Amino acid sequence: MALISPSRRLRRTPFSDGVEAAGVSAFTVYNHMLLPTVFRSVEEDYRHLKEAVQVWDVACERQVELRGPDAGRLMQMLTPRDLRSMLPGQCFYVPIVDETGGMLNDPVAVKLAEDRWWISIADSDLLFWVKGLAYGFRLDVLVDEPDVSPLAVQGPKSDDLMARVFGDQVRDIRFFRYKMLDFQGRSLAVARSGYSRQGGFEIYVEGSDLGMPLWNALMEAGRDLDVHAGCPNLIERIEGGLLSYGNDMTDNNTPHECGLGKFCNTQTAIGCVGRDALLRVAQEGPIRQIRAIEIHGERVPSCDRPWPLMAGDTQVGQVTSAAWSPDFGTNVAIGMVRMTHWDEGTDLDVVLPNEVRAAQVWETFWV
Amino acid sequence: MALISPSRRLRRTPFSDGVEAAGVSAFTVYNHMLLPTVFRSVEEDYRHLKEAVQVWDVACERQVELRGPDAGRLMQMLTPRDLRSMLPGQCFYVPIVDETGGMLNDPVAVKLAEDRWWISIADSDLLFWVKGLAYGFRLDVLVDEPDVSPLAVQGPKSDDLMARVFGDQVRDIRFFRYKMLDFQGRSLAVARSGYSRQGGFEIYVEGSDLGMPLWNALMEAGRDLDVHAGCPNLIERIEGGLLSYGNDMTDNNTPHECGLGKFCNTQTAIGCVGRDALLRVAQEGPIRQIRAIEIHGERVPSCDRPWPLMAGDTQVGQVTSAAWSPDFGTNVAIGMVRMTHWDEGTDLDVVLPNEVRAAQVWETFWV
Numbered sequence: 056m057a058l059i060s061p062s063r064r065l066r067r068t069p070f071s072d073g074v075e076a077a078g079v080s081a082f083t084v085y086n087h088m089l090l091p092t093v094f095r096s097v098e099e100d101y102r103h104l105k106e107a108v109q110v111w112d113v114a115c116e117r118q119v120e121l122r123g124p125d126a127g128r129l130m131q132m133l134t135p136r137d138l139r140s141m142l143p144g145q146c147f148y149v150p151i152v153d154e155t156g157g158m159l160n161d162p163v164a165v166k167l168a169e170d171r172w173w174i175s176i177a178d179s180d181l182l183f184w185v186k187g188l189a190y191g192f193r194l195d196v197l198v199d200e201p202d203v204s205p206l207a208v209q210g211p212k213s214d215d216l217m218a219r220v221f222g223d224q225v226r227d228i229r230f231f232r233y234k235m236l237d238f239q240g241r242s243l244a245v246a247r248s249g250y251s252r253q254g255g256f257e258i259y260v261e262g263s264d265l266g267m268p269l270w271n272a273l274m275e276a277g278r279d280l281d282v283h284a285g286c287p288n289l290i291e292r293i294e295g296g297l298l299s300y301g302n303d304m305t306d307n308n309t310p311h312e313c314g315l316g317k318f319c320n321t322q323t324a325i326g327c328v329g330r331d332a333l334l335r336v337a338q339e340g341p342i343r344q345i346r347a348i349e350i351h352g353e354r355v356p357s358c359d360r361p362w363p364l365m366a367g368d369t370q371v372g373q374v375t376s377a378a379w380s381p382d383f384g385t386n387v388a389i390g391m392v393r394m395t396h397w398d399e400g401t402d403l404d405v406v407l408p409n410e411v412r413a414a415q416v417w418e419t420f421w422v
Numbered sequence: 423m424a425l426i427s428p429s430r431r432l433r434r435t436p437f438s439d440g441v442e443a444a445g446v447s448a449f450t451v452y453n454h455m456l457l458p459t460v461f462r463s464v465e466e467d468y469r470h471l472k473e474a475v476q477v478w479d480v481a482c483e484r485q486v487e488l489r490g491p492d493a494g495r496l497m498q499m500l501t502p503r504d505l506r507s508m509l510p511g512q513c514f515y516v517p518i519v520d521e522t523g524g525m526l527n528d529p530v531a532v533k534l535a536e537d538r539w540w541i542s543i544a545d546s547d548l549l550f551w552v553k554g555l556a557y558g559f560r561l562d563v564l565v566d567e568p569d570v571s572p573l574a575v576q577g578p579k580s581d582d583l584m585a586r587v588f589g590d591q592v593r594d595i596r597f598f599r600y601k602m603l604d605f606q607g608r609s610l611a612v613a614r615s616g617y618s619r620q621g622g623f624e625i626y627v628e629g630s631d632l633g634m635p636l637w638n639a640l641m642e643a644g645r646d647l648d649v650h651a652g653c654p655n656l657i658e659r660i661e662g663g664l665l666s667y668g669n670d671m672t673d674n675n676t677p678h679e680c681g682l683g684k685f686c687n688t689q690t691a692i693g694c695v696g697r698d699a700l701l702r703v704a705q706e707g708p709i710r711q712i713r714a715i716e717i718h719g720e721r722v723p724s725c726d727r728p729w730p731l732m733a734g735d736t737q738v739g740q741v742t743s744a745a746w747s748p749d750f751g752t753n754v755a756i757g758m759v760r761m762t763h764w765d766e767g768t769d770l771d772v773v774l775p776n777e778v779r780a781a782q783v784w785e786t787f788w789v
Contacts, residue, residue: 183554187551
């Protein structure tokens with residue numbers, strides 16, 4: 056692996072001092088911000104995530120804030136998911152598409168009030184799209200990136216750790232709901248959510264000055280729970296089928312191709328951009344779709360480019376994320392496969408940079 | 423420095439194989455793509471750039487293509503620079519601003535035809551803003567990211583190297599003009615431009631399949647010119663006052679603050695977004711502006727965050743790029759300074775992470 060050159064453009068976060076003190080060894084860049092990828096090793100971090108509790112600097116999940124009388128209207132323009140039933144206190148995973156139905160981002164929308172929303176974004180400058188629409192449609196809404204940096208607490212002991220810092224009320228927060236809870240006299244949105252299958256929370260830290268105090272409070276409160284700095288774990292997220300925008304999908308893909316059709320209510324999501332295109336897709340169904348892929352043999356290298364999936368001489372898809380899973384004793388992967396070859400158990404070949412491997416298509420992920 | 427974790431989301435380029443073979447040692451991420459930052463060392467690369475010729479993988483300067491009857495109208499909406507006099511064959515550096523006059527990008531616009539433009543972008547998803555406007559205003563234009571990857575040839579021997587591959591006509595290309603030249607039977611836009619003060623060209627490589635053939639052709643043709651793989655050089659670009667979007671300016675800044683007022687013809691750029699805001703700024707002038715900053719003493723560390731510029735106890739600006747310059751025997755830097763303290767020769771203090779240094783404001787850059 057090569058080094059990453061520091062610059063202001065690769066923004067530090069309110070938690071960077073804590074991340075460095077914890078011995079981060081590698082980063083990726085996400086929304087122009089540093090996102091840790093490894094502390095001890097990907098395998099050690101994985102084992103620890105499944106057994107204890109970790110604090111994750113996910114400040115790179117930047118927020119796009121919509122505020123004003125047209126905030127709700129604009130939010131519904133952005134996504135084919137019907138938001139009419141959504142209440143303040145809820146978080147919705149929302150595919151965001153352009154006029155052709157191509158995915159621009161797959162964020163979590165947080166409804167703060169009827170006229171105030173946060174969109175907690177994946178890796179693309181969604182702010183620009185939202186600002187462009189707001190301006191083009193002359194909507195009565197403010198759109199900007201507030202000083203809000205999510206900090207995640209993930210792992211089976213998350214409830215115990217969080218209860219020590221925020222009180223036992225965290226235990227009652229339901230999945231994809233949030234409560235406003237107090238930390239050092241400030242009220243923060245604490246949601247039961249996060250980019251792992253191990254359970255946990257995301258704290259929307261409003262005000263960079265609160266970053267290190269909260270980081271330190273969690274680290275101190277969790278000492279006997281073996282709390283450790285962590286980060287989204289490549290192996291665990293593939294096992295769990297958690298997609299990554301830019302890896303497993305791009306603006307070339309519709310939500311239906313990404314298996315996100317269940318989050319599209321295109322018929323009733325009146326005013327949504329891309330509605331015409333997606334109504335067509337919803338009717339006909341996608342011709343390729345995300346699948347769990349098992350790659351046989353030894354540990355695969357880092358998947359730094361799409362790996363073609365072949366049926367004989369014909370390319371029928373590609374793998375975009377892959378890792379060796381210690382728990383399942385195989386290479387777990389995420390790919391996009393054409394409908395002719397997406398059935399459970401289909402045998403394919405996957406073309407790695409230096410070799411061809413046998414692979415198999417699975418309908419469901421490992422956990 | 424930490425490592426960078428490979429993933430498909432940090433896109434490889436059509437030249438990545440060449441970059442790796444040349445022994446790249448560090449990257450940054452730019453427009454979701456890998457951009458080399460160091461080959462031998464920043465200092466060695468710097469010396470070589472000033473004396474010989476380098477081939478740079480700047481595929482990360484992605485293009486936003488505008489095509490169709492409203493392409494020209496949309497292009498003028500994007501920038502306060504008056505584009506009416508611009509002809510096909512020209513490249514214009516164009517500040518792009520939002521409705522408040524805040525910088526969204528500082529790209530080079532390439533006019534291919536009256537109804538076809540490329541915008542060669544700095545590090546932000548400008549595509550989203552352009553698509554949002556096109557959709558909101560129902561313009562008759564196609565907006566997308568084509569398969570075009572710039573390859574730069576920079577350094578004093580650039581003309582000689584380029585003439586060997588593209589013919590002597592490259593010598594006649596004027597600054598910020600391009601010609602369509604032939605390589606292996608394909609016609610490519612070759613512009614006299616690039617992100618250094620050493621002279622050179624940018625080749626807009628249309629078609630990823632041409633990437634490595636062109637890379638190899640340049641490397642072979644330039645063997646006796648001491649051609650080497652290179653990249654935008656931190657020291658050289660600061661000496662030359664070449665700004666970096668995300669480092670030296672953000673959407674918080676107007677073009678006037680960035681010293682780009684000379685590229686704004688706000689009065690006559692009819693239809694430009696942000697015109698109202700910028701007319702006000704043009705009239706009153708900015709209250710802070712980019713300046714060359716000399717930082718005294720030993721070699722400074724990497725500028726990975728804004729360093730406050732202080733006049734006594736008052737913050738009057740910040741430094742956002744800095745490096746030790748072997749040629750000038752001092753630390754060269756770029757900062758934004760309030761008008762109260764921006765005069766040539768003003769003494770200030772700059773707050774580095776672990777110490778305070780004396781610094782001085784200069785009106786002009788080193789070269």
